[in-house]
Amino acid sequence: MKKAKEKSLVNCNLNSHKSADIKQRIGFGILRISVLIILVLLAVIIYDIISKGIGVISWEFLSQPPRRGMTEGGIWPAIIGTVFVTMMTAVFAVPVGVFAAIYLNEYAKQGKRTRIIRMAIRNLAGVPSVVYGLFGVALFVRRFAFGTSILSAGLTLGLMTLPVTITASEEALKAVPNSYRHGALALGVSKWHSIKTNVLPHAISGIMTGAILGLSRAAGETAPILFTGAAYSLPRIPSSLSSQFMALPYHLYIMSTQHSNIEMVRPIAYGTALVLISLVLIMNLGAIFIRSKFRNKH
Amino acid sequence: MENLEKKIIVNDLDFYYGDFQALENISLEVPVNKVTAFIGPSGCGKSTFLRTLNRMNDLIAGTKVDGEVLIDSENIYHECVDVVNLRKRIGMVFQDPNPFPKSIYENVAYGPKAHGIKDKDKLDQIVEKSLRQAALWDEVKDRLDKSAMGISGGQQQRLCIARALSVNPDVLLMDEPTSALDPIATAKIEDLIEDLKKEYTIVIVTHSMQQAARISDYTAFFLMGDLIEHSLTQNIFEKPENKKTEDYITGRFG
Ligand SMILES: Nc1ncnc2c1ncn2[C@@H]1O[C@H](COP(=O)(O)OP(=O)(O)OP(=O)(O)O)[C@@H](O)[C@H]1O
Ligand SMILES: [Mg+2]
Numbered sequence: 319m320k321k322a323k324e325k326s327l328v329n330c331n332l333n334s335h336k337s338a339d340i341k342q343r344i345g346f347g348i349l350r351i352s353v354l355i356i357l358v359l360l361a362v363i364i365y366d367i368i369s370k371g372i373g374v375i376s377w378e379f380l381s382q383p384p385r386r387g388m389t390e391g392g393i394w395p396a397i398i399g400t401v402f403v404t405m406m407t408a409v410f411a412v413p414v415g416v417f418a419a420i421y422l423n424e425y426a427k428q429g430k431r432t433r434i435i436r437m438a439i440r441n442l443a444g445v446p447s448v449v450y451g452l453f454g455v456a457l458f459v460r461r462f463a464f465g466t467s468i469l470s471a472g473l474t475l476g477l478m479t480l481p482v483t484i485t486a487s488e489e490a491l492k493a494v495p496n497s498y499r500h501g502a503l504a505l506g507v508s509k510w511h512s513i514k515t516n517v518l519p520h521a522i523s524g525i526m527t528g529a530i531l532g533l534s535r536a537a538g539e540t541a542p543i544l545f546t547g548a549a550y551s552l553p554r555i556p557s558s559l560s561s562q563f564m565a566l567p568y569h570l571y572i573m574s575t576q577h578s579n580i581e582m583v584r585p586i587a588y589g590t591a592l593v594l595i596s597l598v599l600i601m602n603l604g605a606i607f608i609r610s611k612f613r614n615k616h
Numbered sequence: 617m618e619n620l621e622k623k624i625i626v627n628d629l630d631f632y633y634g635d636f637q638a639l640e641n642i643s644l645e646v647p648v649n650k651v652t653a654f655i656g657p658s659g660c661g662k663s664t665f666l667r668t669l670n671r672m673n674d675l676i677a678g679t680k681v682d683g684e685v686l687i688d689s690e691n692i693y694h695e696c697v698d699v700v701n702l703r704k705r706i707g708m709v710f711q712d713p714n715p716f717p718k719s720i721y722e723n724v725a726y727g728p729k730a731h732g733i734k735d736k737d738k739l740d741q742i743v744e745k746s747l748r749q750a751a752l753w754d755e756v757k758d759r760l761d762k763s764a765m766g767i768s769g770g771q772q773q774r775l776c777i778a779r780a781l782s783v784n785p786d787v788l789l790m791d792e793p794t795s796a797l798d799p800i801a802t803a804k805i806e807d808l809i810e811d812l813k814k815e816y817t818i819v820i821v822t823h824s825m826q827q828a829a830r831i832s833d834y835t836a837f838f839l840m841g842d843l844i845e846h847s848l849t850q851n852i853f854e855k856p857e858n859k860k861t862e863d864y865i866t867g868r869f870g
Contacts (some may be wrong), residue, residue: 428677497714501776504672505783506704515730516716551683 371588383553399563404537406472412529415483423491443481448541450478455545468561470548479532486528490521523612530605532600540567566594620647623817629683638664640841651818660838670706677755689747707785711792713772715764720756723764727783734756734858750778751808768802790820837861
C-alpha cells in the first residue's frame with residue numbers, strides 16, 4: 319500500500335495514470351456486467367415461475383391432496399413430505415456435521431491426516447446427487463433395511479449436505495479468535511467447557527447459516543430421494559419415519575415430465591415450483607435473519 | 617535468595633518447537649510473594665519460558681519439553697499432573713488484553729462458574745473482590761452488565777487481571793501486560809503489581825528495563841534461549857556479573 323502511494327507521488331506520469339484508470343474502469347465494468355447478468359437471469363426465472371404459477375395458488379391448492387390423476391386438487395402431501403424429510407435431514411446432518419467440525423478444528427492434531435480428511439470432504443461436496451441416491455439405496459434401504467422411507471431419504475439427503483455443514487461449521491469455528499480459547503484455558507477450564515461456553519456461542523450464527531443453506535439445497539433435491547423414499551402419489555400424510563412420502567421437487571418432476579397429460583397440468587407444475595421456491599426462500603431468509611440477529615448482538 | 621521459600625524451581629529445562637530449540641538448559645528459582653521479571657531482546661524465549669510454567673505451550677502442536685518444573689515441589693510435567701487444575705493455580709495475563717465478548721461481570725464470573733460455583737451471592741462477592749484487587753472496581757461498579765469490549769484498553773487489561781485472580785491462583789504469570797497501554801494505564805498496572813505480590817507470586821515478562829527496575833525484586837536476563845543471569849534486580853542493573861548482561865542494560869539505557 320505504502321509503496322504504491324509513494325510511487326504515484328514521485329512518478330507523476332499522467333499517461334500511466336490514465337491507462338491504469340482505464341484498466342480499472344474496464345475491470346469494474348466486467349464485474350458489474352457479471353453481477354447484472356446473474357440478477358437479470360434470476361429475475362427472469364422468478365418472474366416466469368410467479369406469473370405462470372400464481373394462478374393456481376389457493377388455500378385449496380395448499381391444503382388438499384391431488385385428485386383425479388393429479389389434474390385437480392392440491393399439493394399438501396408434497397409440502398408436508400418435503401418439510402418432514404428436511405427435518406429428518408436436519409436431525410441427522412446438523413449434529414453430526416457440527417461435531418465433526420468441532421473434532422476437526424478443535425481436537426484433531428493438524429497435519430497430513432486432517433488435510434486428507436478435509437480434501438475428502440471437499441470432494442464429497444462435488445459428488446452428483448444421484449450418486450448419493452444410489453448409495454442411499456444400497457446402504458439405508460437395503461443394508462440397514464430401512465426400506466423406502468422418510469428415514470432412508472432423510473439420511474441420504476443428510477449425507478449429501480454433510481460436506482456443506484461441516485465446512486461451514488469449521489469456517490465459523492475458525493473465525494473465533496484463539497484468545498477466547500486460551501483465555502478460558504488459562505483459567506483452568508476444561509477444553510470441552512471452553513468450547514461449549516466460549517467458542518460455540520460465537521460460532522453458532524455461522525454454523526446455523528451454513529446448516530440452513532445446506533438444508534435448503536436438500537429440500538429441493540430430487541435424485542437422492544427418488545429411490546429412497548419419495549412416492550409417485552400418496553394422498554395420505556406420512557404417519558411415521560418408515561412411511562413413504564410425496565415431495566415437492568419429485569412432484570414437480572412428475573408433473574413436468576411423467577404425467578400423461580403434461581400440457582393440462584402445466585399450471586399445477588408451476589404452482590408447485592412456486593411453492594418449492596418460496597419454501598427455500600423462507601429458509602434462506604431465516605438464515606439471513608439469524609446471521610444479522612447475532613451480528614447485532616456483538 | 618538462598619533463604620527464601622521457593623514457589624517455582626526449574627531444573628535443566630530444554631524446550632523445542634519441532635526441531636528448533638527455543639530454550640536451552642534453563643535452571644532458575646522463583647521465590648514466593650516476590651516479583652520476578654524476565655528481560656531480554658525480542659525472540660530470546662521469554663514468552664516461551666513463561667508458558668512452560670503453566671503448560672500453555674501444550675496447546676502448540678509439535679512442541680517438546682525436557683527437564684522439570686517444580687511448583688510447590690511437584691513436577692508439573694509429571695504424567696499424572698492434571699493440567700486443567702494446574703492452570704487454575706497458575707494464572708496468566710496475556711500481552712494483548714483479551715476480555716471475552718461478554719459483560720464485565722460475566723468475564724470475571726466465568727472462571728468461578730466453570731469451576732462449579734452457582735450461588736449468586738458467592739459469585740457477586742468473588743466478582744467484587746477480584747475487581748477491587750485489580751483496582752478496577754470503582755471505575756466499573758455501575759456498569760457491570762455492560763460489554764467488556766466497550767471499556768478502555770487499560771481497563772480491559774485490569775479486567776483480565778481480575779479474571780485471572782477470580783479463580784484464586786497462587787502464581788500470576790504476566791506476558792508484557794502493559795505493552796499495549798499508555799503510560800498512565802501502565803502506571804496503574806505497575807502499582808497494582810506492587811500490591812498483588814503480598815498475596816501472589818508474580819512472574820512478569822517485560823520489554824522495558826525501566827519497568828523491570830521499578831517493579832521487580834528479582835530479574836532474569838535471557839539471550840537466545842539461554843538464561844544469562846538471574847539475581848536481585850538491583851544487582852542486575854547496578855553490578856551485573858556477566859558481560860552480556862552489562863552490554864544489554866547499558867546499550868538500552870545509554
Ligand atoms: N509457536 C511457535 N512456533 C515456532 N517457533 C516459535 C513459536 N513461538 C515462538 N517461536 C520461536 O521461539 C523463539 C522464542 O520466542 P518467544 O516468543 O518466546 O520470544 P520472546 O522473548 O517472548 O520475544 P518477544 O520479546 O518478541 O515477545 C523465537 O525464535 C520464536 O521465533
Ligand atoms: Mg514474547
